[in-house]
Amino acid sequence: MLGSQSSLVMYDEEYQRIMVLIQKLLRESNAKVIFLVDKNGQLIAATGETEHLDTTSLASLTAGNIAATGGLAKLIGEKEFSILFHEGEKDNIHISIIGGRVILVIIFDERSSLGLVRLRVKKASEELGGVFEDLVQKTVIHSEKVGSDSPFAEITDDDIDNLFN
Amino acid sequence: MSFINYASREINCKIVYYGPGLCGKTTNLQFIYNKTAQDAKGKMISLATETERTLFFDFLPLALGEIRGFKTRFHLYTVPGQVFYDASRKLILKGVDGVVFVADSQEERLDANIESLENLKDNLEEQGFQLEKLPFVIQYNKRDLPNCTSVEELRSLLNPDQVPDMEACASSGEGVFETLKAVAKLVLIDLKKGG
Numbered sequence A: 001m002l003g004s005q006s007s008l009v010m011y012d013e014e015y016q017r018i019m020v021l022i023q024k025l026l027r028e029s030n031a032k033v034i035f036l037v038d039k040n041g042q043l044i045a046a047t048g049e050t051e052h053l054d055t056t057s058l059a060s061l062t063a064g065n066i067a068a069t070g071g072l073a074k075l076i077g078e079k080e081f082s083i084l085f086h087e088g089e090k091d092n093i094h095i096s097i098i099g100g101r102v103i104l105v106i107i108f109d110e111r112s113s114l115g116l117v118r119l120r121v122k123k124a125s126e127e128l129g130g131v132f133e134d135l136v137q138k139t140v141i142h143s144e145k146v147g148s149d150s151p152f153a154e155i156t157d158d159d160i161d162n163l164f165n
Numbered sequence B: 001m002s003f004i005n006y007a008s009r010e011i012n013c014k015i016v017y018y019g020p021g022l023c024g025k026t027t028n029l030q031f032i033y034n035k036t037a038q039d040a041k042g043k044m045i046s047l048a049t050e051t052e053r054t055l056f057f058d059f060l061p062l063a064l065g066e067i068r069g070f071k072t073r074f075h076l077y078t079v080p081g082q083v084f085y086d087a088s089r090k091l092i093l094k095g096v097d098g099v100v101f102v103a104d105s106q107e108e109r110l111d112a113n114i115e116s117l118e119n120l121k122d123n124l125e126e127q128g129f130q131l132e133k134l135p136f137v138i139q140y141n142k143r144d145l146p147n148c149t150s151v152e153e154l155r156s157l158l159n160p161d162q163v164p165d166m167e168a169c170a171s172s173g174e175g176v177f178e179t180l181k182a183v184a185k186l187v188l189i190d191l192k193k194g195g
């Protein structure tokens, strides 16, 4: 497990694997949009009709939503609610948790159905879970050698000041 | 906890504005939002009551520029300051990289400041964080009001560890960017240490 203070890190290789998996899920579930969000509200990856979507806001609100329902779950003695479903007039949102830490969000309309989405999510979750486990391993190794080859080891005061100009 | 994305070459950091009810947390974010260029900010989301008290959180994503070829993004959040929203405050603190404590300088809010700071420590500890180890700055807000406690007194009560602190008037914007800059700097220095 990641320590609570360590960073989540994404590498090219895992990112590519994740994109392949969610693109496949998008096709197989006939969904409109799929995205993955860290429990802290950071967008990890997105695919589908994302052009007109404010994915940053969606990510933050999804994480807030999961956090709030997670709080509710604890109050009644559940660990968490691993699936949330919001039904709209046209579009629906299916939210599930992968490996306890990453949130998978699927937006779909009448071209798909809750049953189909559920079915496809189940299989994809296992595969995605595997990638995130690899990522955690890699991050642990990375954080052990950080300082030597981290691109941030060399940050100077000037770099930081420049950000605000 | 920051999110370093080598695939898209981005760093994301989460900064939380904490403090007692009505101290000016939301006002800080609103000022930053209004003064930031369009291409450097996302939508500001406020989950608030009908009387504009924060109910769950405010959220403002900022893209500050590049460091060493990495796009640097800060996600600013405020907590609801009212005492009875404690469960929500705990949730917002998850994965935090840096904290701004906004104190209300008015004399009658002195106890509320102290109580809120204690609450911050408790809630962080519950998650295995220690405030002393986190990038942390304090803002003495509402300096424009006539009934202010002196900065010396606020400092001795709220800032025994002498973290960076500054005076502000969030409604006019004075001190707002100085505060953000101070905490962002600490967060980046932390990142440099491999935190």
Ligand SMILES: Nc1nc2c(ncn2[C@@H]2O[C@H](COP(=O)(O)OP(=O)(O)OP(=O)(O)O)[C@@H](O)[C@H]2O)c(=O)[nH]1
Pocket (backbone or CB within 6 Å): B019, B020, B021, B022, B023, B024, B025, B026, B027, B028, B052, B053, B054, B055, B078, B079, B080, B081, B082, B141, B142, B143, B144, B145, B168, B169, B170, B171, B172
């Ligand atoms: N005079 C003065 N008023 C301020 C200042 N900063 C904020 N205010 C006012 O204080 C009131 C409360 O500000 P908010 O930013 O909503 O307070 P908050 O900390 O977000 O409050 P909660 O959401 O309940 O936790 C508003 O009417 C602001 O205009 C300041 O520096 N000076």
Ligand SMILES: [Mg+2]
Pocket (backbone or CB within 6 Å): B025, B026, B027, B053, B054, B078, B079, B080, B081
């Ligand atoms: Mg507020």
